[in-house]
Amino acid sequence: MSLPEVSVVLPAYNAADTLAQALDSLVAQSLETFEVVVVDDGSEDTTWELLTSAAQDDPRIRPVHMEHAGIVPALNLGLEKARGPLIARLDADDVCLPERLALQKAFLDQHHEIGLVGCKVAFGGDREACAGYARYVDWTNTLLTPEAISLGRFRESPLPHPSVMFRASLVQEHGAYRDGDFPEDYELWLRFLDAGVAMAKVDQELVVWNDPPHRLSRNDPRYEVDRFYATKARYLARWLERHNPFHPDIVVMGAGRVSRKRADYLLGHGIRFAAYVDIDPRKVGKVVHGRPVIHRDELQGPGEQFAVSFVASHGAGSDISRFLGSRGWTPGRDFLLAA
Structure with missing residues (x-):
């Protein structure tokens, strides 16, 4: 079996209510040569059963089980298991549009100077009830060029985590996710940018970034506002x-x-x-x-x-x-x- 061109790393914890929709959006991708490394972080619901059933239907889905340890160990285990030269991210409660992987891969193939590419995202929450979060999404969608992302990095995280695709070699060169009392994705973007990694975005909405009440960034102290300022x-x-x-x-x-x-x-x-x-x-x-x-x-x-x-x-x-x-x-x- 040939190696995948893209590895999607998808951590899941008690995600039985949303995981099927996320996987369906990946199976429907126009790019066919990819794998989905789904790391079940010791779920207590039926996530593992759902995942193994999906893998039987599509061998591109690779289930990985671990004892519950949290988002960072799950992400890093996913990186270890990934076989593709490009790493894409998705969360278990988000969905991709069908051209997402193909367009981001094509962008990186055409722009060798770019190490990480994102995309615009559609806000999947209530814009009135979550107006601040919606404004943040709108702001990230204005940062498309390496220059805009570089300047914007100190205002807020310029990249929604589930929207990125990056070269796997960056992990070998600059390290994987770090675990601590800080937002792991923002710290990784800052570290990459500090090392001179150029980042850009595809100028299309390719991911629906949902905002459910249980979203980790709403409930984990690592994602509190002051943690972002301390990290930056x-x-x-x-x-x-x-x-x-x-x-x-x-x-x-x-x-x-x-x-x-x-x-x-x-x-x-x-x-x-x-x-x-x-x-x-x-x-x-x-x-x-x-x-x-x-x-x-x-x-x-x-x-x-x-x-x-x-x-x-x-x-x-x-x-x-x-x-x-x-x-x-x-x-x-x-x-x-x-x-």
């Missing part, structure tokens, strides 16, 4: 060391308590704050932790200081980018959005 701080500090001409000094956009708390993760990595920047007259002119709070109109010109924004309120990033852009500041050269 290490890599952001490394980026600043390479690209900030005034390193280790920056000015922090946002003098509110939440913005300062999130910026403070950088202090443990040797970054120094020369000032906070805000527009709230109740904050401007004060001194916080020995640092002055200045109005954004008091910022020096581009090329005279480097700013990192931690203002996370809806629309703030666009407003700050417009303001700084109107003064000649360039993202990636003079400032970064980190929220």
Whole structure:
């Protein structure tokens, strides 16, 4: 039997209600030369029975059983068992459109400089009840080029995990998923990008990213907001060391308590704050932790200081980018959005 061109790694835990739909969407792919490595992470429902039955119908489905250990060990076992030169991801509660694997493989075949390709995703939840999550999905769908993904990585995770396909060689070169009190996918993207891996997306919706109440990212403390800021701080500090001409000094956009708390993760990595920047007259002119709070109109010109924004309120990033852009500041050269 010839080796697959793509290995889909799909961890499953108590996924009997949704796994069949995910597998059906893979079996229906226009690309035929793939395998699905489904790792049952010690499920207590009928996931294993459903999985082994599906494998009897389609030998491309390869069931793997393990004692319950969590998402990261399941992912890494899937990577170990994968035989293809390309790794695609899918979760047990998401579905692929029929052209997903073919289009992503073709993209990587045509763009040898790209190590990982994603795609746009359709939001499979309630846009009114989960408006914040829906806005996040819409934002990720704007990040299509290597440049946009590289700049966007410090705002949020730029890639929905179930939407990616990457070269298996990246795991040998830069390591597999790491286990800890942090989001394992975001840490992996940051590590790959830090190592110079170029990423892009197919400009089509190829995955339906569902948002059920039991989704791990909603219930596991590793995916809490502060864990994302703690995770990105290490890599952001490394980026600043390479690209900030005034390193280790920056000015922090946002003098509110939440913005300062999130910026403070950088202090443990040797970054120094020369000032906070805000527009709230109740904050401007004060001194916080020995640092002055200045109005954004008091910022020096581009090329005279480097700013990192931690203002996370809806629309703030666009407003700050417009303001700084109107003064000649360039993202990636003079400032970064980190929220």
